[in-house]
Amino acid sequence: MSITVVGSIAYDAVKTPFGERERMLGGAAVHFALAAAFFDEVRVVGPVGDDFGERELAVLSERGVDIADIERVAGGKTFFWRGEYGWDLNSRETRDTQLGVFDGFQPKLSERSRRSDVLFLANIQPDLQREVRAQLPDARFVALDSMNLWIEIARDSLVAAIESVDCVILNDAELRQLTGKPNLVSAAREVLSWKPSAGRRGPSVIIAKQGEYGAALVTRESFFALPAYPLETVIDPTGAGDTFAGGFVGYIAANLAGAGAEAEARPGADLSDDLLRRAMAHATVLASFNVEQFGTERVERLTRAEIDARAVELHKITQFSGVS
Numbered sequence: 001m002s003i004t005v006v007g008s009i010a011y012d013a014v015k016t017p018f019g020e021r022e023r024m025l026g027g028a029a030v031h032f033a034l035a036a037a038f039f040d041e042v043r044v045v046g047p048v049g050d051d052f053g054e055r056e057l058a059v060l061s062e063r064g065v066d067i068a069d070i071e072r073v074a075g076g077k078t079f080f081w082r083g084e085y086g087w088d089l090n091s092r093e094t095r096d097t098q099l100g101v102f103d104g105f106q107p108k109l110s111e112r113s114r115r116s117d118v119l120f121l122a123n124i125q126p127d128l129q130r131e132v133r134a135q136l137p138d139a140r141f142v143a144l145d146s147m148n149l150w151i152e153i154a155r156d157s158l159v160a161a162i163e164s165v166d167c168v169i170l171n172d173a174e175l176r177q178l179t180g181k182p183n184l185v186s187a188a189r190e191v192l193s194w195k196p197s198a199g200r201r202g203p204s205v206i207i208a209k210q211g212e213y214g215a216a217l218v219t220r221e222s223f224f225a226l227p228a229y230p231l232e233t234v235i236d237p238t239g240a241g242d243t244f245a246g247g248f249v250g251y252i253a254a255n256l257a258g259a260g261a262e263a264e265a266r267p268g269a270d271l272s273d274d275l276l277r278r279a280m281a282h283a284t285v286l287a288s289f290n291v292e293q294f295g296t297e298r299v300e301r302l303t304r305a306e307i308d309a310r311a312v313e314l315h316k317i318t319q320f321s322g323v324s
């Protein structure tokens with residue numbers, strides 16, 4: 001089941017206590033696509049400027065990512081983000097954001113991108129997320145990520161975008177900021193109650209990312225949480241959230257039961273708790289590789305065998321036997 005993703009395709013400048021990079025490949029859609037491509041076919045939608053290099057495009061295409069809907073805007077500049085981390089790698093300062101070609105971007109999806117069954121609206125202006133969502137009205141599973149900036153300056157549009165998806169993936173602090181609820185579970189429940197209009201489905205899966213502490217999943221029926229995979233060396237968390245989302249959504253896309261009359265009549269009905277939990281495990285594993293080096297450096301070299309081996313390790317360290 002193929003996946004379409006829209007979001008930033010970027011150059012990032014990043015400084016952490018362990019080093020810095022002045023201009024590396026980044027962007028939410030890029031980190032997502034590199035992770036999701038381990039599980040399923042991914043089509044990236046978004047603009048880049050004249051300054052975007054062939055080498056960077058090749059990083060995606062060499063992973064089998066469909067880049068036909070990456071639009072090169074003549075005379076434009078690629079999205080640029082500069083961030084800095086202190087010793088606490090869970091918090092970072094944004095030093096600069098230049099929207100460049102995203103300013104005024106009108107997403108034009110090809111027929112192929114519109115045919116995907118799974119859609120990920122990576123972090124970008126919520127109006128853009130809604131425009132893309134409207135172009136895939138029949139998608140079977142739609143997930144969305146966002147950030148504090150959009151909660152602050154475009155909350156109404158973001159809420160409308162959230163009401164149009166099945167799954168919301170946010171940092172725990174963003175979930176609190178969005179809902180005004182201090183408690184994670186009640187904040188998630190609040191978002192689960194949002195609906196576009198009577199009779200239409202709103203979000204049914206909420207994921208709160210908690211940085212080095214892991215991630216929690218809340219549905220109307222259940223709760224699940226995993227710690228982050230324990231690493232001794234973390235170099236750069238940039239893109240960890242998007243890589244997590246790529247692992248999660250990619251795993252779901254690869255394992256959703258085939259399309260059919262039943263699936264069409266009850267979208268999302270085959271999203272079992274078991275599938276969601278296994279997707280959380282794969283998301284956790286992918287994110288753990290991302291933080292081992294700067295930007296996309298580690299995930300570019302990652303193999304499926306390494307993913308599978310770490311998934312087995314994660315399974316071992318999160319098991320316990322019985323409660324008596």
Ligand code: AMP
Nearest residue numbers: 008010026027081123238239240241242
């Ligand atoms: P993450 O660390 O998963 O939150 O994502 C970091 C990535 O998000 C970086 O590669 C940035 O290029 C990208 N990014 C940062 N700020 C924004 C923004 N305002 N809109 C879209 N993408 C952004």
